Amino acid sequence: MKVVAFNGSPNMEGNTYHAIRIVTGELEKEGIETEIIHVGNKTIRGCLACGQCRKKRDEKCVAEDEVNEWIQKMKEADGIILGSPVHYSSIGATMKAFLDRAYYVAGNNNGIFRHKVGAAVVAVRRSGGLPAFDQLNHYLTYSEMMIPTSCYWNVIHGTKPGEALQDEEGVQIMRILGKNMAWLLKLVENGKGSVKEPERENKVVTSFIR
Numbered sequence: 001m002k003v004v005a006f007n008g009s010p011n012m013e014g015n016t017y018h019a020i021r022i023v024t025g026e027l028e029k030e031g032i033e034t035e036i037i038h039v040g041n042k043t044i045r046g047c048l049a050c051g052q053c054r055k056k057r058d059e060k061c062v063a064e065d066e067v068n069e070w071i072q073k074m075k076e077a078d079g080i081i082l083g084s085p086v087h088y089s090s091i092g093a094t095m096k097a098f099l100d101r102a103y104y105v106a107g108n109n110n111g112i113f114r115h116k117v118g119a120a121v122v123a124v125r126r127s128g129g130l131p132a133f134d135q136l137n138h139y140l141t142y143s144e145m146m147i148p149t150s151c152y153w154n155v156i157h158g159t160k161p162g163e164a165l166q167d168e169e170g171v172q173i174m175r176i177l178g179k180n181m182a183w184l185l186k187l188v189e190n191g192k193g194s195v196k197e198p199e200r201e202n203k204v205v206t207s208f209i210r
Contacts, residue, residue, distance in 0.1 A: 001185055002033040003117075004073050005081035008095025009040040015123035015164035016040075019156045019174050020083045023121060026178025027079075032185060037073070039098050040085070042066060046097040047104055054108035061101045071102050071112075079117040079185050080145070082136045089128030091135050103139045111144060111200055117185050118145035119177055121154045123164055129155035144200075148184045150177035 005024060009016035017036070024034040045063055052062045059075070060068045074080055082099065084091040091099075106113045120136030122129050133153055140147055154177055156170030157163075164170060 001031075001078040001189060002035070002076070003027055003079035003081060003181070003185070004077040005034060005036045005083060006070070006095070006098070007036055007038050007040060008082070008084035008092045008098075009123070010085075010092070010094075011161055012038050012041065014085065014161045015156065015158040016083045016085050016121070018158075018162060018164050019121045019123050019154075019170070020081055022171060022174035023081060023119065023178040023181065026175055027182050027185075030182040030186070032079075032182055035073070037070060039070075040092050040094050042094060042098075044094050044097045044101075047100045053105040057109050059105060059109045059112065061105050063101070067098055067101050070098070071105055074102065074106070074116075075112045077116065078189065079119070079181060080113070081119050081121065081181075082139065083121045083123070084132055084136060086122060086124040086128040086132045089131045091122075091132045096135075099136075099139050103143055106143060107203075113143040113145055114200060115188070115197065116143075116145050117148060117181060117188060118143075119148055119154065119181050121156070121174060121177070123156050123158065125157065125159045129153070129157075146184060146188060148177060148180040150174070150180060 118140040122133045150173045157167045
């Protein structure tokens with residue numbers, strides 16, 4: 001099994017990275033392969049709302065950049081970790097641009113992230129962690145992904161790179177998340193072929209403007 005993690009921080013080895021590494025460290029102990037992709041330092045444009053991914057259904061965004069490669073890595077993985085710093089009580093702009101496009105492509109191409117195990121982690125100096133955590137979870141729930149939990153919300157605190165490791169409670173949260181994610185990944189894997197997967201329904205879109 002493999003889990004691919006996305007670091008939405010501009011800093012390659014800042015506190016978001018350290019949060020992700022605690023989680024992936026627990027996964028690796030259980031024999032699960034991991035890969036961390038640095039998103040936050042890239043130049044990623046937002047969704048063009050052109051609808052071509054829905055029309056072509058080729059699992060690609062028409063804006064040719066790293067996003068299409070990452071979509072395929074997400075498709076091939078058993079689990080996905082989304083990690084972001086907090087900018088004005090929100091996830092990083094580059095991370096949001098990536099996620100808007102990747103999850104829109106996935107949703108318009110037979111829900112290719114459906115029933116994968118997905119987790120969100122956030123690193124913050126002081127406040128705004130929960131709104132950012134909530135934002136990341138929107139992508140997971142929209143895509144019918146399976147979400148492992150921890151002993152508290154998945155937020156770790158620190159300012160300078162590495163300071164998050166001094167947040168004992170935050171470290172525990174990430175460690176337990178990693179253990180629970182590994183367990184859920186194994187449950188899903190062992191259930192394949194023995195527990196029938198519910199059929200995917202076409203999405204119903206309702207407008208309240210008449």
